């Protein structure tokens with residue numbers, strides 16, 4: 361898999377034209393065309409700018425200048441081959457069923473993270489990619505009453521710090537930990553007063569967007585522990601905020617454990633691992 365093949369496949373997967381990919385990632389249309397046509401000399405920072413849209417990145421190559429482009433291409437081919445297999449579950453054009461990332465695998469990976477690597481900066485385009493899934497989700501009476509405010513670090517996400525709380529079941533940790541706060545958020549607002557269908561729509565939306573984040577190699581958490589009036593005022597929102605989804609590169613090691621329906625369902629931490637008890641299938645079915 362070459363960089364050009366990978367970019368084309370990803371762009372089509374996201375339903376973007378070359379012009380849309382260029383404008384969303386902040387590079388020129390010419391660059392996208394060159395990259396997709398397999399131009400040999402591409403600027404790595406720009407390649408990374410485009411890859412960031414899909415949550416991907418190439419590392420720096422420690423080689424002489426003359427080799428740089430070949431090295432980048434080599435790295436791109438290997439890295440992208442792996443990413444492609446991870447995302448699409450194929451290798452060399454053949455389906456590798458056992459390596460495919462199916463919906464259930466994404467769901468297992470999609471855990472709630474409450475500590476983040478702040479050296480990784482989430483881009484607005486990544487949040488947009490998450491919000492885009494709402495266009496394909498179920499909605500009661502198809503009313504689509506939710507609206508989304510995107511907040512990256514560049515957009516002033518610090519306005520939200522201190523207004524939400526994480527890890528109610530782990531009060532001794534005082535999460536979010538200073539220096540490990542999430543710095544990108546999607547604040548979900550409702551254009552209508554609360555009612556049953558709104559909250560069902562909200563759950564579908566949160567899960568859909570977090571699945572997209574997981575697919576892009578990001579992690580997140582749903583946050584309802586905040587005062588709507590405070591968040592509305594801080595962000596000057598035109599609608600009532602009903603939920604916040606935080607996004608970033610999660611730091612915790614998280615494991616699911618199996619419990620019966622009568623056991624303690626609270627999440628806990630032990631020896632540096634965050635455990636999430638989930639009720640076993642036999643007890644879920646009644």
Ligand SMILES: Cc1cc2nc3c(=O)[nH]c(=O)nc-3n(C[C@H](O)[C@H](O)[C@H](O)COP(=O)(O)O)c2cc1C
Pocket residue numbers: 470471472473474525526527528581582583584585586627636
């Ligand atoms: C409706 C809803 C509200 C939530 N609100 C918060 C919150 O305010 N703070 C927080 O740390 N986690 C919050 N969570 C995350 C849950 O605590 C988390 O989903 C649960 O512990 C199970 O972990 P898992 O998502 O990894 O399966 C919320 C989740 C949902 C679905």
